[in-house]
Amino acid sequence: MKRLHALSLTALTASLLFAIPLSAQQTVSTASELKKIADIGNLPSYPDGPERQFSSYDTTGGNDDGFSGKYSFIRKNPDGSSVIFEAKGNGVINRIWTPTPNDDTLDFYFGDRQKPGFSIRFSDLFSGKVFPFVAPLCGNQVGGYFCYVPIPYHNGCKIVFRGKKMQFYQIQYRSYPANRPVEDFNPHPGPEESALLKSIAASWAQNGGGIGSVYTQQPSGILHTDTLLVPGHSITLAQPDHGGRILGIRLGPAAPLGGLHKQVDLKITWDGAAEPAVYAPVADFFGFAFGKPSMQSLLMGAAGDTAYCYFPMPFDHSARIELIYRALPGQAADPIRIKADVFLAAKPRDPQTEGRFYAYWNKDIRPPEGHPHVFLQGKGKGHYVGTILQAQGLRPGMTLFFEGDDTTAIDGIPTLHGTGSEDYFNGGWYALLDRWDRKMSLPLHGALDYSLPYSRTGGYRLFLGDKLSFSKSIYHAIEHGPEGNAFPVDYTSVALYYANAPLAVNPQPANGQTAVFLPDTLMLYPQLMSFNFAGAVTVDGSRFTAPHGGRMRIDLSELPHGHYKLYADTETEPQGAEITCWQRQTAMSGPISFYSSGKRSQPRFYLCDLQLDDFRNTVTLAFKQDDTRNRIRINRLILIRQKEE
Numbered sequence: 001m002k003r004l005h006a007l008s009l010t011a012l013t014a015s016l017l018f019a020i021p022l023s024a025q026q027t028v029s030t031a032s033e034l035k036k037i038a039d040i041g042n043l044p045s046y047p048d049g050p051e052r053q054f055s056s057y058d059t060t061g062g063n064d065d066g067f068s069g070k071y072s073f074i075r076k077n078p079d080g081s082s083v084i085f086e087a088k089g090n091g092v093i094n095r096i097w098t099p100t101p102n103d104d105t106l107d108f109y110f111g112d113r114q115k116p117g118f119s120i121r122f123s124d125l126f127s128g129k130v131f132p133f134v135a136p137l138c139g140n141q142v143g144g145y146f147c148y149v150p151i152p153y154h155n156g157c158k159i160v161f162r163g164k165k166m167q168f169y170q171i172q173y174r175s176y177p178a179n180r181p182v183e184d185f186n187p188h189p190g191p192e193e194s195a196l197l198k199s200i201a202a203s204w205a206q207n208g209g210g211i212g213s214v215y216t217q218q219p220s221g222i223l224h225t226d227t228l229l230v231p232g233h234s235i236t237l238a239q240p241d242h243g244g245r246i247l248g249i250r251l252g253p254a255a256p257l258g259g260l261h262k263q264v265d266l267k268i269t270w271d272g273a274a275e276p277a278v279y280a281p282v283a284d285f286f287g288f289a290f291g292k293p294s295m296q297s298l299l300m301g302a303a304g305d306t307a308y309c310y311f312p313m314p315f316d317h318s319a320r321i322e323l324i325y326r327a328l329p330g331q332a333a334d335p336i337r338i339k340a341d342v343f344l345a346a347k348p349r350d351p352q353t354e355g356r357f358y359a360y361w362n363k364d365i366r367p368p369e370g371h372p373h374v375f376l377q378g379k380g381k382g383h384y385v386g387t388i389l390q391a392q393g394l395r396p397g398m399t400l401f402f403e404g405d406d407t408t409a410i411d412g413i414p415t416l417h418g419t420g421s422e423d424y425f426n427g428g429w430y431a432l433l434d435r436w437d438r439k440m441s442l443p444l445h446g447a448l449d450y451s452l453p454y455s456r457t458g459g460y461r462l463f464l465g466d467k468l469s470f471s472k473s474i475y476h477a478i479e480h481g482p483e484g485n486a487f488p489v490d491y492t493s494v495a496l497y498y499a500n501a502p503l504a505v506n507p508q509p510a511n512g513q514t515a516v517f518l519p520d521t522l523m524l525y526p527q528l529m530s531f532n533f534a535g536a537v538t539v540d541g542s543r544f545t546a547p548h549g550g551r552m553r554i555d556l557s558e559l560p561h562g563h564y565k566l567y568a569d570t571e572t573e574p575q576g577a578e579i580t581c582w583q584r585q586t587a588m589s590g591p592i593s594f595y596s597s598g599k600r601s602q603p604r605f606y607l608c609d610l611q612l613d614d615f616r617n618t619v620t621l622a623f624k625q626d627d628t629r630n631r632i633r634i635n636r637l638i639l640i641r642q643k644e645e
Contacts, residue, residue, distance in 0.1 A: 028182040030132075030189055033092055033150030034196040037137070037465045038203070040214050040299065044245075044314050044354040044498050047383055047469040048176065051094075053408075053416040054085050055170040063403055063482040065419035066100065066168030073166060085159035085171045090182040093151040094466040095172035096125055099144045099428025104163025110184040111155040118187040122161070132189050132197055136204045142447050143428030143435030150465055154182040168419050168428070172466055204443040208296040208303030211248045211343055214310045219247050219343040228335045229264070232327040236320065237340045243348025245314035246357075249321065250341045251282070252306040258283040258291040262514040263333065265324040270315045270356050279506040280361035281514050282307065282323070284494055287388050287460055289439060289449035290516045295388070295460050298443035311385070311496065313357040314349035326511055355382045355498030361506055363513045364491045366394065372407065372477040372485050376495040378503025384468035384476060386461065386496035390448060391421070391480075393455035394488040396521040397636075401487040402430055402457060404479025411472040421478060422447075425459030437528055453522040453559055453639075462496075474503065490517050522559055524637040530555035537623070543633045546577065549625030554637070556610075557617040563642045564612060566619065567604045569635040572596035577632050578624040581608040583616050591624070594632045604638060 026032060036042055056072040058064045066072055073082035084106075085093070101123040107116035124130040126138050126145035137148040151157075159171070176182060189197075206213035223238045238246070251257070257264045266285050268278035278285065286307040287295025293302035299310045313319075321342060327333065349356065364373050375387055393401050406424040408416035418424045422436045426445040429435035431452060440447050448458030468474065476495065481487030497503070507513075526542045535550025544552060566581070576594030580587055589608035610619055623630060 028090070028092060028152050028176060028180060030150055030152060030183075030185055031192045031196060033094065033152060033465055034193060034200070037148065037150075038196055038200050040310065041217070041312055043312055043385060043464070043467070044349070044357065046353060046355060046381070046498075047174070047467060048180070049091070049174045049469065050410050051172060051174050051415060051466060051468045052087075053170055053172045055417055055419055056166070056168050057405055057417050057419045061483060065405070069165045069167055072169060073161070077160065080164070082161045082166055083158060084161050084166060084169065085157065087153075087173055087175070088156045089178055090154055090176040090180055091157070091173050092153070092176070092182075093157070093171060093173045094148065095170070096147040097144055097170045097423065097426055098122075098168055099423065100167040101126060101145050102163060104161060107160040107162065108151070108185070109158040109160065110153050116160075117184055120187075122163070132187075132193060134197065136201055136443055137197070139442075141442055142422070142426070142440050142445075143430070143432065144423060144426045146426040146445070148444070148465065151185040152182050154184050168423065170418060170423065172416070174466070174469075204298060207298055207441065207443050208301055208308070211250075211310060214299065215247060217345070220244075220346045221344040223342040223344065225338060225340040227338055229323055229325050229338045230335045231263070231325050231333045234322050234324040235338065236322050238319065238321045238342040238344075240344060241318050243315060243317050245312055245345045245347060245349065246319065246321070246342060247312055247345050248308065248310045248341075248343040250306055250308045251286075252339050253337075254286070254293045254302040254305045254307045256336045257286075257307065258288045258293065260291050260516045260518070261328060261511065262291055262516070263326045263328065263511070264336070265326065265509050267322040267324060268313075269320045271318055275502055275505050277356060277502060278359040279508060280359060280494055281509050284361060284388070284390070284492055285309075285359060287448060289458055290390060290392070290456065294439050294441075294448045295446065296441040297446065297460060297462060299462060300386070300388075301441065311357055314347070314354050315356060316349050316351070326509070328511055351500065355500055358497050358499060358502050359506075360495040360497070360504045361509070362491075362493050362495070363507070364489075364493075365513075366488055366490070367480065367485070369486050370484060372404065372479045373489070373491040373493065375476045375478065375493050376497060376504060377475045377477070379473045380499050380501060380503050381471050382474075382497055382499030382503070383470065384474060384495065384497045385463045387424075388448075388458075388460045388494040388496075389478070390458040390492040391456060392490040392517050394490055394517070396455050396519055396523050398525070399430055399450075399452065399455055399457055400482060401480045401489050403482035404485070406476070406478045408468065409473075409475040410468065410470045416468075422457075422459065424478065425461050427459065430457065431525065431527060433527060451558065452525050452528055454519060455523070518560055520641045522639045522641075524554070524639075526634055526636070542635050543631055545631040546623035547625075547627060547630045549623050551620055551622045553618050553620040555618055556612055556639075559612055559617075559639065560641070561613045562611075563644070564610045564639040565642060566607045566610050567638040567640070568602075568607055569638065570594065570602045570605045571599055571633050572602055573599045573633075575629055575631050577626065577630050579621045579632065582620040582622055583610065583618065588619070595629055610639070
């Protein structure tokens with residue numbers, strides 16, 4: 001899939017056009033597209049056009065997805081400007097992303113006009129300074145800048161970049177049939193658009209709040225459960241025997257539903273089907289990160305020790321929601337007191353216009369080299385609305401597996417190709433301070449976790465106005481590693497979608513699959529280490545200097561308890577210091593010299609043994625006072641856990 005160029009897909013064949021329901025004759029406008037984002041109850045409805053994307057991905061199969069700018073345009077104009085987006089017919093741009101905004105100008109041309117419909121600085125699509133490109137539909141927090149303000153166009157649209165160099169970008173859009181009336185985007189919206197933006201902002205400000213923050217209508221009923229869930233048994237939270245829809249599920253306490261083994265599963269079955277629509281560990285479904293509550297999005301996550309899901313789930317005549325507590329052979333486990341609310345509405349599914357809700361759980365340990373991790377693959381009609389991914393590297397060190405691109409084919413035709421894994425989740429620049437460096441939740445996307453010691457991360461993304469529609473089939477996957485899907489990984493994903501029938505059969509979660517991986521070799525890198533200093537210690541990247549004999553304490557509280565051998569990837573040099581290693585007031589090493597007559601690389605340079613527990617979870621490097629030999633370089637620390645005797 002890497003070699004298929006999304007920029008060539010300006011015109012797809014007629015086989016991608018969807019049947020148009022009568023309601024679809026409504027005029028497409030900025031207001032109508034904002035209503036799709038604001039009205040969560042509309043999520044089960046089939047859209048009437050396919051999603052496509054222009055992006056800066058490396059079409060040769062390499063990893064230059066915007067670094068050089070070589071792949072960051074469709075063509076150059078004689079004046080040196082660049083065409084970065086060009087679509088024929090009717091449509092709407094519904095997502096723009098970049099981690100490299102600049103102050104150069106974008107010109108948006110509508111139809112065959114020779115003058116731009118509007119122009120804007122690239123950075124002001126995300127800055128919140130130019131109405132209607134304002135928060136929460138525009139912004140940044142995890143290294144990537146995003147814009148979800150819909151930009152409809154009639155009879156084609158072209159975007160021209162007037163700067164010298166564009167780098168990373170993705171522009172996603174939906175195509176509409178030629179007979180669908182569309183109003184071109186107005187950069188000066190009226191009262192209706194302004195009111196919708198305010199309504200979205202008010203709703204999204206309650207991220208992780210109650211069901212009233214998502215739906216305007218009140219539920220017709222609430223089914224409450226307060227009972228014990230015992231290992232080896234199951235309980236039923238709801239079993240309505242007439243058509244309707246689930247508006248929400250709230251479940252607590254959240255923390256015991258996770259843990260290192262993730263033993264509690266959620267199972268949802270619609271209309272007496274032979275296969276469940278949802279069958280996944282509760283922790284994975286609600287966006288936990290490696291067994292701990294993390295995600296707190298608009299529609300799913302955990303807040304205040306309560307897990308919640310507000311995706312509307314219509315059904316025809318019956319539904320069943322169960323919790324299953326898998327027992328671990330030879331291990332005792334306490335019962336969990338479950339308190340749950342299931343919110344119902346009386347309106348049954350309309351099979352002609354709505355799909356049922358499905359979640360496909362995919363645990364993928366060491367996928368074969370050359371094969372990406374598949375979020376969802378199958379045949380049928382429906383639309384894709386969300387991805388939750390926990391990504392664990394099985395090779396210690398930097399999270400290079402997150403260089404992999406996402407790839408999508410709709411009805412057998414490639415339509416989207418991304419530029420990197422954190423980019424797919426509207427992020428950017430992993431392992432950099434205040435970028436993609438720890439968990440962070442926004443209404444539609446976020447980072448579930450980021451840990452260099454564990455070599456793991458994860459993210460989530462919800463698709464509202466940009467939901468991925470398919471009439472025959474969908475293939476949606478993500479690579480692991482910068483090239484060739486060669487990085488060994490343990491990926492766990494949950495793909496959320498609506499369809500008339502399941503596209504893929506959910507595997508039954510089993511104890512051997514759901515345990516959180518804990519590596520024996522853990523690595524810390526200076527850019528994300530947590531330090532405390534005593535004395536005049538200065539830091540310059542990975543070089544630490546203490547001319548007056550200072551002390552540098554490194555926090556290791558993130559790491560599991562145990563006995564470790566501590567090494568450093570370092571170098572010796574003429575200015576190399578002498579240090580000793582300490583835990584609290586206990587010396588863990590004798591004098592260690594970083595001096596040599598010339599610079600010499602020292603990989604895996606042994607420092608000391610350490611014991612990590614609740615009270616000993618740091619290591620301190622004490623510098624010997626010396627006017628000239630007073631600095632050390634730490635490219636990374638390596639801790640190897642020792643087996644207990």
